[in-house]
Amino acid sequence: MPPDTATSDRPTKPVDAEGWITLKRFLPYLWPADNPGLRMRIVVSMGLVLIAKAVILSLPFAYKGAVNAMEASGAAQEISDAAQVAMALVAAYVLGRFTSLLFDNLRNVVFERVGQMATLSLAEDVFHRLHRLSLRFHLSRRTGEVTKIIERGTKSIDMMLYFLLFNIAPTAIELIAVGVIFYLNFGWELVAATALTVIAYILTTRWITEWRTKLRREMNDLDGQALHRAVDSLLNFETVKYFGAETREEQRYSGAARAYAKAALKSENSLALLNVVQSGITNALMAGAMMYSVWGWSKGELTVGDLVFVNTYLMQLFRPLDLLGWVYRTIRQGLVDMAQMFSLIDTEVEVEDKPGAPALKVGEPSIIFDNVTFGYDDDRTILNGLSFEVPAGSTLAVVGPSGAGKSTIARLLFRFYDPGSGRILIDGQDIAQCQQDSVRASIGIVPQDSVLFNDTLAYNIAYGAEDADETTVEQAARDAALMPLIERLGDGFETMVGERGLKLSGGEKQRVAIARTLVKNPPILLLDEATSALDTRTEQEILGTLKRLARGRTTIAIAHRLSTVADADRIIVLDHGTLRESGTHSELLSRGGLYAEMWAQQAQENREVEEIGE
Numbered sequence: 001m002p003p004d005t006a007t008s009d010r011p012t013k014p015v016d017a018e019g020w021i022t023l024k025r026f027l028p029y030l031w032p033a034d035n036p037g038l039r040m041r042i043v044v045s046m047g048l049v050l051i052a053k054a055v056i057l058s059l060p061f062a063y064k065g066a067v068n069a070m071e072a073s074g075a076a077q078e079i080s081d082a083a084q085v086a087m088a089l090v091a092a093y094v095l096g097r098f099t100s101l102l103f104d105n106l107r108n109v110v111f112e113r114v115g116q117m118a119t120l121s122l123a124e125d126v127f128h129r130l131h132r133l134s135l136r137f138h139l140s141r142r143t144g145e146v147t148k149i150i151e152r153g154t155k156s157i158d159m160m161l162y163f164l165l166f167n168i169a170p171t172a173i174e175l176i177a178v179g180v181i182f183y184l185n186f187g188w189e190l191v192a193a194t195a196l197t198v199i200a201y202i203l204t205t206r207w208i209t210e211w212r213t214k215l216r217r218e219m220n221d222l223d224g225q226a227l228h229r230a231v232d233s234l235l236n237f238e239t240v241k242y243f244g245a246e247t248r249e250e251q252r253y254s255g256a257a258r259a260y261a262k263a264a265l266k267s268e269n270s271l272a273l274l275n276v277v278q279s280g281i282t283n284a285l286m287a288g289a290m291m292y293s294v295w296g297w298s299k300g301e302l303t304v305g306d307l308v309f310v311n312t313y314l315m316q317l318f319r320p321l322d323l324l325g326w327v328y329r330t331i332r333q334g335l336v337d338m339a340q341m342f343s344l345i346d347t348e349v350e351v352e353d354k355p356g357a358p359a360l361k362v363g364e365p366s367i368i369f370d371n372v373t374f375g376y377d378d379d380r381t382i383l384n385g386l387s388f389e390v391p392a393g394s395t396l397a398v399v400g401p402s403g404a405g406k407s408t409i410a411r412l413l414f415r416f417y418d419p420g421s422g423r424i425l426i427d428g429q430d431i432a433q434c435q436q437d438s439v440r441a442s443i444g445i446v447p448q449d450s451v452l453f454n455d456t457l458a459y460n461i462a463y464g465a466e467d468a469d470e471t472t473v474e475q476a477a478r479d480a481a482l483m484p485l486i487e488r489l490g491d492g493f494e495t496m497v498g499e500r501g502l503k504l505s506g507g508e509k510q511r512v513a514i515a516r517t518l519v520k521n522p523p524i525l526l527l528d529e530a531t532s533a534l535d536t537r538t539e540q541e542i543l544g545t546l547k548r549l550a551r552g553r554t555t556i557a558i559a560h561r562l563s564t565v566a567d568a569d570r571i572i573v574l575d576h577g578t579l580r581e582s583g584t585h586s587e588l589l590s591r592g593g594l595y596a597e598m599w600a601q602q603a604q605e606n607r608e609v610e611e612i613g614e
C-alpha cells in the first residue's frame with residue numbers, strides 16, 4: 001500500500017481473502033491477551049450459551065411425549081394417568097423454554113462488558129494511530145470521511161463479536177445435534193433433506209450477500225462523499241458567504257446526498273429479494289418434512305408426536321437459521337467497515353523513529369542544515385543541496401520568492417518529513433536519528449495563520465505544555481501583550497475563541513500563539529511568516545513581542561516582508577530550493593544581488609501604497 005493514502009477503499013482482493021484477513025486482525029480484540037477477566041467472561045458466556053442450547057434441544061422430546069400421551073384411549077384411569085404425564089411434560093417444556101431464555105439473558109449480562117471493551121480499545125487504537133500519521137496523510141485526508149470510517153468500524157466490532165459467538169457457533173452445534181437426533185429417530189432421508197436444504201440456504205445467502213456487499217461498498221463511498229461535502233462546506237462558511245455561493249454549495253451537497261439515497265434504496269431492495277429467496281428455501285423443507293411425517297403416520301410407522309417433534313426441531317432450527325442470513329449479511333458488512341478501519345490503522349507512518357533512537361538533548365541549540373535535498377514527491381526536488389548554520393542564540397532569517405522552499409525548511413526541522421539526503425543537526429545531533437517527539441519538544445513555532453481549538457483562551461494558551469498552571473498561563477499572556485484584550489473580554493481567560501479561533505482578530509490569534517509558545521518555552525523558535533497576514537501597525541506591535549520571545553533562543557524567521565527581518569544576525573536568500581545569497585542586511589544590499597533586487601521592489605511597492613494612501 002502506498003504510504004498515507006488509506007482514506008480510499010482497500011485494494012480489491014478476493015472478498016473472502018480480505019474477510020479472513022480482517023477476522024484475523026479482529027481476534028486480539030475478541031481475546032485480549034492482557035485481560036484475563038474479559039477472557040473469563042467470554043468463556044462463561046459461551047458456557048451459558050451451551051447450557052441454553054442443550055435445554056432447547058431436549059424440549060421437543062417433552063413436547064412429543066406430551067402429544068403421544070394425549071393420544072391415549074381406553075378407561076378413564078388410563079386417560080387420567082396419561083393426562084398427568086402430558087401435564088408434567090408440558091410443564092417441563094414451558095420451564096425449559098423459560099430456563100433457556102434466562103440463560104440467554106444471563107449470557108448477555110456477562111458478555112456486555114466484552115463488547116464494550118473491544119469497541120473501546122479499537123477506537124483508542126485508531127485515534128492513537130491517526131495522530132501519529134505523517135503530515136502528508138493529514139493534508140490529503142477528508143476529516144468527515146475518516147470520522148465516518150471510525151464510527152462504522154468501531155460499531156461493527158460489537159456486532160461481530162456477538163454474532164460470531166452467540167449465533168454462528170451455537171447454530172452450527174445445533175445443526176449437528178438435530179442431524180444426529182433425526183438420524184437416530186427417523187433414518188438418513190430426513191437428515192439428508194435437512195442437510196441439503198441448509199447447504200442450499202447457506203450458498204444462496206452467500207451468493208446474494210456477496211452482490212449486496214458490493215452495493216453496500218458503493219453506498220459507503222457515496223455516504224462518505226456526501227458527508228465530506230457537508231463538512232468541507234460548513235468549515236469554509238466564510239468563503240461560501242464571500243462568494244455568495246450558498247446555492248452552489250447546496251447543489252453540490254444535494255448531488256452527493258441524492259447519489260447516496262439512490263444507492264441506499266438499491267441496497268434495501270436487494271435485501272427484500274434475499275428475504276424472499278431464503279424464506280422459499282426454508283418453507284420448502286418444512287413442507288417436505290411435514291409431509292414425510294404424515295406419510296409415515298399413515299403407514300403406522302410414525303406417531304402424531306413425531307410430526308410435532310420434527311416440526312418443533314425445524315422451527316427451532318430455522319429461527320437462528322433465519323437469523324443466519326441477517327447475521328451473515330451483518331458480518332460481511334461489518335467486515336467491509338472494519339477492513340476500511342484497519343486500513344486506517346495500517347496506514348504506513350512515513351516518519352518513524354529508528355529502533356532505540358535516543359531523545360534529542362539540547363544544551364547549545366545550534367542548527368545545521370548539511371547538504372539537504374528534499375522533495376515532497378519523487379519527481380520534484382524542492383530543496384537542492386541546502387547548507388546553512390544558525391549558531392546557538394542567534395537569529396537567521398530565510399527570505400526568497402514564493403515557492404522557493406522556505407516553509408519546507410520549517411517542516412523538515414520539525415521532522416514532519418525526513419530529507420532525501422543530507423542531515424539536519426540540532427546541537428550536533430542528526431534529528432533523523434533522534435526521537436521525533438524530543439525534536440518537536442525543543443522547537444516552538446508561530447505560524448502565519450495560527451489555528452486555535454474551539455475552547456477557552458486559557459485552554460489554548462495552556463496547550464503549550466501539558467502541566468502548565470494558572471500562573472504560567474497568566475505570565476505568558478502578560479509577556480505576549482494579551483492582557484489588554486483579556487481584561488476587555490467579559491469572561492477573561494475563560495472566553496471561548498470560536499471554531500479555529502475565528503472570534504479573535506488575526507493579531508490576537510498570533511498573540512495567543514506567542515503565549516502558547518512562551519508556555520512551551522523551547523530553546524529553538526520558528527517564525528513562519530508570523531506577521532505577514534497582519535496590517536502594518538499590528539505587525540509592528542507583534543514584531544516587538546516576537547523579539548522579546550526570540551531573546552535567548554535560536555531563531556529561524558521565515559519572512560516575506562524583508563523589513564521585518566532586516567536586523568537578523570544573518571539572512572539567507574533561497575531561490576528554487578538553493579541558497580543564492582547569505583549575509584547581514586547591509587552586506588546583502590551592497591552585494592546588489594537577488595536580495596537587493598527584492599528590497600528595492602518592496603520599497604517601491606511601499607512607496608506606491610503610501611502615495612495611494614495620500
Ligand SMILES: Nc1ncnc2c1ncn2[C@@H]1O[C@H](COP(=O)(O)OP(=O)(O)OP(=O)(O)O)[C@@H](O)[C@H]1O
Binds near residue numbers: 377402403404407
Ligand atoms: N505537501 C506538499 N506536497 C507537495 N508539494 C508541496 C507541499 N507543500 C509545499 N509544496 C510545494 O513545495 C514548494 C515549496 O513550498 P514552500 O511552502 O516551502 O514555499 P515557500 O517558499 O514557503 O513559499 P511561500 O512564500 O509562498 O509560502 C512549492 O512549490 C509548493 O507548491
